[in-house]
Amino acid sequence: MQQVIIDQYKAVIHTASENKSPLQIRGGGTKHFYGNSSFGQGDIVLDTTTYHGIIDYEPTELVITACAGTRLTDLESLLEQHGQMLAFEPSHFGANATLGGCMATGLSGPRRAAAGAARDYVLGMRLLDGKGRDLQFGGRVMKNVAGYDVSRLMVGAMGTLGMLLEVSLKVLPKPMVEITLQMSMAEAAAIEKMNQWAGKPLPISATCYVEGMLFLRLSGAESAVRAAQAKLGGEELVGGMDFWQSVREQWHDFFQSDKFLWRLSIKSTTVPILLPGKQLLEWNGSLRWLLCDASVDQEIIRKIAKDAGGHATLFRSHEFRNAVFHPLDPVMMKIHRLLKKQFDPLKIFNPGRLYPEF
Known part of the structure; x- marks a missing residue:
């Protein structure tokens, strides 16, 4: 069933690529207020919530892998049963918050200064790029994480580099x-x-x-x-x-x-x-x-x-916004453009959501 859902995502991406049509990647919608307000009325929505569930969880290894459409409340409830937690303490902003939205925004909560940021706990990711290719980076256990740290590039990218499918995270025991x-x-x-x-x-x-x-x-x-x-x-x-x-x-x-x-x-x-x-x-x-x-x-x-x-x-804010994030210097902007070109060359994923240029 999961592969059927992924194939459906791929078909939508291929069609959007052929037509150069924008795609809006969206999960629970609880963080839709965040980022630039640049979506058009006719944009096609890629709903990540149809691809949900826990793929692998081994409490003794302190690692969990889940689909991007999995609700944070469900994931955290499972961890709670084993006395564990997401150490970066992510904000939900609503009951329907998903793991994919958590990673896409990269927001960390009150424990950030002591425990680290969301990206620090990412071990691996699976995603679809702008050509519909099914890509995997990193691993599902800490000892297998090697190579370029592409997974962490996706944290905070606001869905502009790809559609997240699965995320592997390191978890920690809850304090006594x-x-x-x-x-x-x-x-x-x-x-x-x-x-x-x-x-x-x-x-x-x-x-x-x-x-x-x-x-x-x-x-x-x-x-x-x-x-x-x-x-x-x-x-x-x-x-x-x-x-x-x-x-x-x-x-x-x-x-x-307000x-x-x-x-x-x-x-x-x-x-x-x-x-x-x-x-x-x-x-x-x-x-x-x-x-x-x-x-x-x-x-x-x-x-x-x-x-x-x-x-x-x-x-x-309560107004239309197209320059939410701090302007990048020329060197960083060049790096962002090169990344966008590699992962989403036709600029179909969440155009303008992170920066108006892409």
């Missing part, structure tokens, strides 16, 4: 104990503290600063967590798990706004950024969410992010 501490603190002091603590052997798995309060999540063995709690101080937050889920899924009150939401990825040690609007900090200060009016000059926001060693992405 997790607690959340909260403490009142000025922003500059919070940034300094987070970076100091990041350089010490403390079981801090997530940080968040918002509205004058610093939140720390401690994860690990109970003895280590309690020792760190005694050392760091602060008050234990009741419902800590709910708090981090509210940040990850953007249910927190901070995100309940203003523009910017995502600034910068050096963690950067001092407080003075921009109009409200901010929420994660990842020891290296991720800063900015809520502001549309009137705030995006070039100023991007320049501030670049000067701080990073980049700025317009994550959400």
Whole structure:
């Protein structure tokens, strides 16, 4: 049955290639707001959700392989039964979020600074390219991963390089104990503290600063967590798990706004950024969410992010968008174009979704 579905995908891709018709790759649609708004009304949709299910899972090997259309909730539920998790703590933004959408957007959650990004856990991928070729990269076990790391190129590519079919991921055991501490603190002091603590052997798995309060999540063995709690101080937050889920899924009150939401990825040690609007900090200060009016000059926001060693992405807005991601320098743009030419020479996959040029 799975091969029949893949053959159907191939037929659609071949027809689109012959007609040079755009294809919109879409799973659960929970992250459709993200990226450039460049799809036409007549675009053909390639629905990844028809290709779903767990292909291989060996808990003792800490590796799982699943179809791209598999719902994240189903995958995480299976891992939960074996006391394991996706360590990069992906955002869902809805019950229908899929593994393919998770990989295509490359978004990582609160645990990112401590555990690594989504791409760090990818072992292998299977995909269809713009010619309908069935390609496989990497492997299904850690010891077999060799050669060019093409699989990780697909993470964050927004479906512009190929249609993901299957993904193999490294998973990790869930922490034995997790607690959340909260403490009142000025922003500059919070940034300094987070970076100091990041350089010490403390079981801090997530940080968040918002509205004058610093939140720390401690994860690990109970003895280590309690020792760190005694050392760091602060008050234990009741419902800590709910708090981090509210940040990850953007249910927190901070995100309940129709203003523009910017995502600034910068050096963690950067001092407080003075921009109009409200901010929420994660990842020891290296991720800063900015809520502001549309009137705030995006070039100023991007320049501030670049000067701080990073980049700025317009994550959400209520307007048509065609320049969401930070502009690439000429060298990086050339590399992107060469990759696009190799994987999707006729530019039929999600055209304009990542950059207007392709």
